[in-house]
Amino acid sequence: KQEVTQIPAALSVPEGENLVLNCSFTDSAIYNLQWFRQDPGKGLTSLLLIQSSQREQTSGRLNASLDKSSGRSTLYIAASQPGDSATYLCAVYSSASKIIFGSGTRLSIRP
Amino acid sequence: EAGVAQSPRYKIIEKRQSVAFWCNPISGHATLYWYQQILGQGPKLLIQFQNNGVVDDSQLPKDRFSAERLKGVDSTLKIQPAKLEDSAVYLCASSPTAGTGVGYTFGSGTRLTVV
Numbered sequence: 001k002q003e004v005t006q007i008p009a010a011l012s013v014p015e016g017e018n019l020v021l022n023c024s025f026t027d028s029a030i031y032n033l034q035w036f037r038q039d040p041g042k043g044l045t046s047l048l049l050i051q052s053s054q055r056e057q058t059s060g061r062l063n064a065s066l067d068k069s070s071g072r073s074t075l076y077i078a079a080s081q082p083g084d085s086a087t088y089l090c091a092v093y094s095s096a097s098k099i100i101f102g103s104g105t106r107l108s109i110r111p
Numbered sequence: 112e113a114g115v116a117q118s119p120r121y122k123i124i125e126k127r128q129s130v131a132f133w134c135n136p137i138s139g140h141a142t143l144y145w146y147q148q149i150l151g152q153g154p155k156l157l158i159q160f161q162n163n164g165v166v167d168d169s170q171l172p173k174d175r176f177s178a179e180r181l182k183g184v185d186s187t188l189k190i191q192p193a194k195l196e197d198s199a200v201y202l203c204a205s206s207p208t209a210g211t212g213v214g215y216t217f218g219s220g221t222r223l224t225v226v
Contacts, residue, residue: 004153034212043115043202043217044154051211089153093210098167099144101153 002027002094006102014110015082021075021105023090028068031093035064035075038087038104047088048075080109113137115218117203123224129191132221136185136205140214142166143180145188146202148220154202160186161209193225 003026013019023033032051036044048057048064050073056065063076073090089104116135124130136143141162146154157176158168162183171178175194180186190197200220207214 031210032212034215041219041222043204043219045217046212046215049212091153091212093212095210099156099210101155103151103153 002030002092002098002100004090004092004100004102006088006090006105008105009103010106010108012108012110013080015080017080018076018078019080019107021077021088021107023073023075023102025071025073025092025100027094028071029094030068031095033064033066033073033093034091035062035073036089036091038089044089077107082109082111085109115203115205115216117201117218117221119221120219121222121224123226124193126195126225127192129189130193130223131190132188132201132203132223134186134188134203134218136203137214137216140205140207140216141183142206142209143186144204144206145178145186146204148200148202150199157188159209166209190223193223195225198223198225 005024007022034049035047038044050057050066061078066073085108087104087106091101118133143160145157148154157171158178159166160180163180178188200222202220204217
């Protein structure tokens with residue numbers, strides 16, 4: 001059974017720092033992995049989608065990597081800003097109907 | 112392009128009452144998902160539709176929860192009777208196809224409080 005873990009559960013850093021969020025999964029036989037952002041009281045917004053054949057994806061200040069063999073993905077945020085404060089969730093696609101989310105990392109960027 | 116629409120935004124009911132949530136996906140999206148998100152946790156898939164057929168409802172508590180997607184467009188999720196532990200945000204999402212994550216779009220959710 002696929003399990004997805006995100007550590008840390010919460011993180012607070014000063015503005016301008018680079019930071020890394022972690023996601024680990026127990027079954028390496030995955031299709032894709034996706035990182036989402038969730039603002040309070042809102043739904044989830046897709047940030048980056050990494051297909052199983054890829055090792056990383058980049059969008060602006062965000063970079064996500066995927067290492068299937070070790071069951072890990074990281075989301076790197078460069079030059080953090082207060083507007084980056086949100087909960088970040090990773091989701092693993094084990095099949096067309098098996099999408100498992102982690103519990104998220106609640107990120108707070110201090111001005 | 113309009114997003115995934117959900118209503119109501121908030122609902123407070125007493126335990127043992129019934130409640131229904133509505134979702135209108137993005138036009139043309141064949142796959143529709145209902146998730147339950149308890150505070151501090153990630154979303155848990157309740158049911159997945161492909162057009163108007165059920166693909167996965169393995170985590171749907173079928174003794175009290177039901178869902179339908181008539182005509183393969185909008186969908187309703189019902190809870191009857193509600194329990195205190197059903198307090199959560201119910202998220203609807205849609206995508207053009209299943210299992211890839213491409214075009215995966217969430218609604219803003221319905222926050223249910225059972226008292």
